[in-house]
Amino acid sequence: MRSILAIFLLYVLSGSAFGAEGPRIKLDTGKEAVERGRAVFMASCKMCHALRYYEDEEHKNGLPADMDVQSIKSSLGKEAPDLSLMAISKGKGQDGARYVYRLLTTYYTDPAGEIRNRAFAEETQGDGTIAMPPPILMDDPMLIQKSNDTAAFLLDVAEPAKERKSVGAKVMVYMAILTGLLYIINRLTWKDVKKAR
Ligand code: HEC
Numbered sequence: 001m002r003s004i005l006a007i008f009l010l011y012v013l014s015g016s017a018f019g020a021e022g023p024r025i026k027l028d029t030g031k032e033a034v035e036r037g038r039a040v041f042m043a044s045c046k047m048c049h050a051l052r053y054y055e056d057e058e059h060k061n062g063l064p065a066d067m068d069v070q071s072i073k074s075s076l077g078k079e080a081p082d083l084s085l086m087a088i089s090k091g092k093g094q095d096g097a098r099y100v101y102r103l104l105t106t107y108y109t110d111p112a113g114e115i116r117n118r119a120f121a122e123e124t125q126g127d128g129t130i131a132m133p134p135p136i137l138m139d140d141p142m143l144i145q146k147s148n149d150t151a152a153f154l155l156d157v158a159e160p161a162k163e164r165k166s167v168g169a170k171v172m173v174y175m176a177i178l179t180g181l182l183y184i185i186n187r188l189t190w191k192d193v194k195k196a197r
Contacts, residue, residue, distance in 0.1 A: 027094055027101060029152040037153025040146045044135045048072050048080035054157050078131035087154040090123075096158070097151040099123065104147035107134040 027033075041051075051063040065072075065080065073079050090096035099119060106118035114129065121128030136146050 024098065025101070027097055027148055027151055027155075029094070029097070029155055033149045033152040034156045036145075037149035037151070037156075040136075040150045041153055044146075045083070045150065048132075049083045051084045051157055052082045053084040076131045076133075080132070083154055083157070085158050087151065088158040094155070097155040100154055101147045101151040104134075104136055104150060105143060107138050 046063065047066045050065040054063040055061075062084075069079050087096040087100055090099040102119035103117060103123075106120075108116055108118065110116050110128075115133065116128035117130045118128060120126070120130045136143055136150075140146065
């Protein structure tokens, strides 16, 4: 029995540590990472990508890209999508942000000298040809950190939808406690009534 349990546990643990695409890293999505990621985004992504649903002190109605959609399309061949919801549209939990992270860290040059991307190849089931040139240079010593932070920032931008969900969970807990209390009050009240009779 114990060994079956151990095997089951191992299975569950390995399943969460290694997905279909090998080891799944755990992103640092803490406040500081988000702050650093915001700076990376402003410096390296905002040129092409807008964040329609972004909001802060200065930007109440989203963050437009520096270049307009058409000039990006005519120079790169494709539009740069809005990234507001990218980090949740590509997967649940950290999976979407992890995709952004992998997209930024898996550029390579193939033998013919073409720039390709491994994460994009998996995502599109193609050969990895991508219209976006590496936004963070592959030999940038901060590549891993910057990619983590950008992914954390984009997850934070996409968060509101998730926050609503957790408010829902809080309401459920509140309702459960309330129900319990009402039950006790009900019991106590009737106890008195019974005694009085
Ligand atoms: C020079 C313009 C440019 C810059 C700068 C840029 N991107 Fe892109 N990005 C694009 C274009 C064009 C595409 C569409 C690629 C395609 O479909 O082949 C794209 C696509 C994407 C996608 C979607 C990939 C998919 O699976 O469809 C993500 C995510 C992304 N970029 C993230 C980023 C992040 C994060 C940064 C900054 C670190 C960044 N981009 C900087 C032009 C840019």
